Amino acid sequence: xxxxxxxxxxxxxxxxxxxxxxxxxxxxxxxxxxxxxxxxxxxxxxxxxxxxxxxxxxxxxxxxxxxxxxxxxxxxxxxxxxxxxxxxxxxxxxxxxxxxxxxxxxxxxxxxxxxxxxxxxxxxxxxxxxxxxxxxxxxxxxxxxxxxxxxxxxxxxxxxxxxxxxxxxxxxxxxxxxxxxxxxxxxxxxxxxxxxxxxxxxxxxxxxxxxxxxxxxxxxxxxxxxxxxxxxxxxxxxxxxxxxxxxxxxxxxxxxxxxxxxxxxxxxxxxxxxxxxxxxxxxxxxxxxxxxxxxxxxxxxxxxxxxxxxxxxxxxxxxxxxxxxxxxxxxxxxxxxxxxxxxxxxxxxxxxxxxxxxxxxxxxxxxxxxxxxxxxxxxxxxxxx
Amino acid sequence: xxxxxxxxxxxxxxxxxxxxxxxxxxxxxxxxxxxxxxxxxxxxxxxxxxxxxxxxxxxxxxxxxxxxxxxxxxxxxxxxxxxxxxxxxxxxxxxxxxxxxxxxxxxxxxxxxxxxxxxxxxxxxxxxxxxxxxxxxxxxxxxxxxxxxxxxxxxxxxxxxxxxxxxxxxxxxxxxxxxxxxxxxxxxxxxxxxxxxxxxxxxxxxxxxxxxxxxxxxxxxxxxxxxxxxxxxxxxxxxxxxxxxxxxxxxxxxxxxxxxxxxxxxxxxxxxxxxxxxxxxxxxxxxxxxxxxxxxxxxxxxxxxxxxxxxxxxxxxxxxxxxxxxxxxxxxxxxxxxxxxxxxxxxxxxxxxxxxxxxxxxxxxxxxxxxxxxxxxx
Numbered sequence: 090x091x092x093x094x095x096x097x098x099x100x101x102x103x104x105x106x107x108x109x110x111x112x113x114x115x116x117x118x119x120x121x122x123x124x125x126x127x128x129x130x131x132x133x134x135x136x137x138x139x140x141x142x143x144x145x146x147x148x149x150x151x152x153x154x155x156x157x158x159x160x161x162x163x164x165x166x167x168x169x170x171x172x173x174x175x176x177x178x179x180x181x182x183x184x185x186x187x188x189x190x191x192x193x194x195x196x197x198x199x200x201x202x203x204x205x206x207x208x209x210x211x212x213x214x215x216x217x218x219x220x221x222x223x224x225x226x227x228x229x230x231x232x233x234x235x236x237x238x239x240x241x242x243x244x245x246x247x248x249x250x251x252x253x254x255x256x257x258x259x260x261x262x263x264x265x266x267x268x269x270x271x272x273x274x275x276x277x278x279x280x281x282x283x284x285x286x287x288x289x290x291x292x293x294x295x296x297x298x299x300x301x302x303x304x305x306x307x308x309x310x311x312x313x314x315x316x317x318x319x320x321x322x323x324x325x326x327x328x329x330x331x332x333x334x335x336x337x338x339x340x341x342x343x344x345x346x347x348x349x350x351x352x353x354x355x356x357x358x359x360x361x362x363x364x365x366x367x368x369x370x371x372x373x374x375x376x377x378x379x380x381x382x383x384x385x386x387x388x389x390x391x392x393x394x395x396x397x398x399x400x401x402x403x404x405x406x407x408x409x410x411x412x413x414x415x416x417x418x419x420x421x422x423x424x425x426x427x428x429x430x431x432x433x434x435x436x437x438x439x440x441x442x443x444x445x446x447x448x449x450x451x452x453x454x455x456x457x458x459x460x461x462x463x464x465x466x467x468x469x470x471x472x473x474x
Numbered sequence: 475x476x477x478x479x480x481x482x483x484x485x486x487x488x489x490x491x492x493x494x495x496x497x498x499x500x501x502x503x504x505x506x507x508x509x510x511x512x513x514x515x516x517x518x519x520x521x522x523x524x525x526x527x528x529x530x531x532x533x534x535x536x537x538x539x540x541x542x543x544x545x546x547x548x549x550x551x552x553x554x555x556x557x558x559x560x561x562x563x564x565x566x567x568x569x570x571x572x573x574x575x576x577x578x579x580x581x582x583x584x585x586x587x588x589x590x591x592x593x594x595x596x597x598x599x600x601x602x603x604x605x606x607x608x609x610x611x612x613x614x615x616x617x618x619x620x621x622x623x624x625x626x627x628x629x630x631x632x633x634x635x636x637x638x639x640x641x642x643x644x645x646x647x648x649x650x651x652x653x654x655x656x657x658x659x660x661x662x663x664x665x666x667x668x669x670x671x672x673x674x675x676x677x678x679x680x681x682x683x684x685x686x687x688x689x690x691x692x693x694x695x696x697x698x699x700x701x702x703x704x705x706x707x708x709x710x711x712x713x714x715x716x717x718x719x720x721x722x723x724x725x726x727x728x729x730x731x732x733x734x735x736x737x738x739x740x741x742x743x744x745x746x747x748x749x750x751x752x753x754x755x756x757x758x759x760x761x762x763x764x765x766x767x768x769x770x771x772x773x774x775x776x777x778x779x780x781x782x783x784x785x786x787x788x789x790x791x792x793x794x795x796x797x798x799x800x801x802x803x804x805x806x807x808x809x810x811x812x813x814x815x816x817x818x819x820x821x822x823x824x825x826x827x828x829x830x831x832x833x834x835x836x837x838x839x840x841x842x843x844x845x846x847x848x849x850x851x852x
Contacts (some may be wrong), residue, residue, distance in 0.1 A: 120701060138497050224698045226517070227776075302781065303777070303778060349847065353844070365844070456699050
């Protein structure tokens with residue numbers, strides 16, 4: 090009798106050289122799923138035959154909650170979508186509402202927003218590097234290295250906004266409060282520390298033969314296939330297509346920034362390239378922040394003073410595309426008057442990127458399936474909304 | 475009256491009582507060492523990772539090991555309903571006993587182990603081969619697919635790596651001309667065997683890491699893939715037996731490896747400075763050995779199972795056979811000992827070269843720091 094009831098029991102006659110595939114359930118509580126993702130693998134020995142992803146364990150009804158709260162209140166739910174980069178999500182949300190209600194934002198506030206969003210991007214990518222190193226098996230060393238810089242970024246967020254992960258710092262028409270006095274100095278120090286952190290992780294992971302061996306040529310993807318699946322962000326860029334909304338359709342003050350889209354001639358969209366792409370992007374984000382600090386007006390308003398106490402929006406709709414940390418973070422907002430949106434929709438990049446998982450995983454080893462999932466860098470708050 | 479010596483029977487006791495006393499001493503020492511190894515590993519690894527490690531339990535967290543042990547003993551011993559009862563419950567003992575048996579023949583000082591077997595080295599690998607039985611029992615008996623995968627991986631890995639491990643030890647045994655661990659140590663009074671057999675040392679070290687499931691070969695217990703592998707269903711005291719086994723085998727291997735390759739208690743000045751120095755030498759060498767293992771563990775990621783197998787069968791095994799054959803020629807024709815160093819050193823260079831050329835073939839150096847020079851595209 091089989092000890093696993095869901096599987097076919099073989100009689101001795103047919104069992105000769107005949108094997109059954111085994112089903113393994115990875116998640117929702119599993120260290121490699123980065124949250125509550127569930128993936129049911131069908132394996133033939135060590136080789137994955139089929140993969141079935143299950144999502145929805147973190148569904149909180151973000152869109153419905155947004156419709157039930159007014160524009161200011163709803164923001165607290167939006168930085169919980171991509172909870173590793175709360176500031177970037179807030180930025181996208183307030184941009185959508187501003188586009189809907191046609192609200193001007195003071196210049197200083199735009200710069201502050203970009204600084205915060207880019208710090209969030211660095212933060213999120215640091216977590217990716219650390220967790221990915223742990224997926225590949227470096228016993229948490231990469232994780233702790235990444236954590237050092239993340240703590241410092243969060244400390245800065247705390248100083249600026251009063252909260253670390255979910256700051257709710259941005260407002261429709263600006264940001265909640267001006268920067269603290271020593272911000273520029275602290276931010277520059279932080280950038281130095283971030284660069285050191287990137288160097289450390291680069292040396293620890295990219296400099297390791299086993300790491301490169303594990304990641305090179307694993308689950309490559311062409312740009313055409315990536316576009317067909319709706320993949321955006323670092324994963325799309327790692328296929329060799331330099332598509333970044335910050336360059337392609339600059340919003341906020343990105344058109345004044347000098348930065349590169351990381352690119353190498355031999356990009357092939359494999360696991361290593363996704364890792365390399367995020368590593369390189371962090372460096373570019375640091376460049377953007379540096380330029381923001383230089384260009385930023387030294388004083389002035391940070392919140393549009395003409396705004397009413399309760400925002401009421403005329404009939405209308407708006408869609409904004411935002412280069413989130415995981416890809417194109419699209420927010421659709423629709424108003425039919427009143428202080429609440431009639432409909433708000435999030436196009437979450439992680440959800441679309443996750444659709445590539447099945448075809449990437451099939452045919453690989455179980456150990457590779459884990460790092461392929463890790464390389465997609467999903468965040469479940471965003472997938473499940 | 476002869477001065478106190480570790481050799482011979484202790485205090486003229488009966489043979490069996492002497493054996494019991496020695497076993498008690500070794501097992502007690504081992505338990506303490508293992509407890510402080512867990513503490514030491516947490517501290518050392520923490521330092522590698524810019525953390526502090528345990529600090530709260532006692533001064534500098536020194537009692538952490540006892541707190542952990544107490545917690546583990548007090549925990550409920552859970553057996554899953556679809557586990558195979560006896561296989562599941564006996565598996566920890568089946569892994570635990572062989573590792574402890576190894577400790578019986580290790581010479582910690584001159585002539586001092588529990589028993590000094592003339593076939594000591596043979597005993598060690600004969601007994602270590604039994605370890606795998608317990609691991610397969612745990613993997614199969616748990617009724618858990620992660621455990622099954624872990625058990626199967628462990629079986630494949632340990633059986634494969636046992637071959638280069640044993641061959642590399644045989645190379646040393648050929649040079650020494652004996653399997654008696656005490657004599658092997660004694661022969662290394664002026665120069666440890668690592669000088670004569672560097673290739674065997676490298677192979678032994680690698681295969682040992684694999685046998686103990688330490689990084690980068692921790693595939694059977696891969697935390698991020700199969701969440702602990704074969705011991706995933708164990709809790710409380712049975713789980714702690716697996717941990718105890720892991721650390722005991724680490725210590726056992728370290729003492730064994732330092733006896734075989736680093737001169738054990740004999741190098742340097744082992745004979746001249748007395749048993750205190752001999753014990754200190756054994757401990758210093760095994761601690762250095764263990765620290766190297768910790769260092770590797772914190773630094774390198776995990777290999778994949780096919781890469782691991784390929785490395786064993788395509789690189790380590792041929793090299794260890796070549797080493798054995800070269801030793802045979804040199805020893806049979808009585809060629810000078812420097813030739814041993816030369817051939818084995820050449821082999822060691824070859825092994826390292828294989829690893830390095832592999833990394834050069836994949837242009838890794840191009841990538842390190844390449845984020846600073848990305849091309850402009852828009």
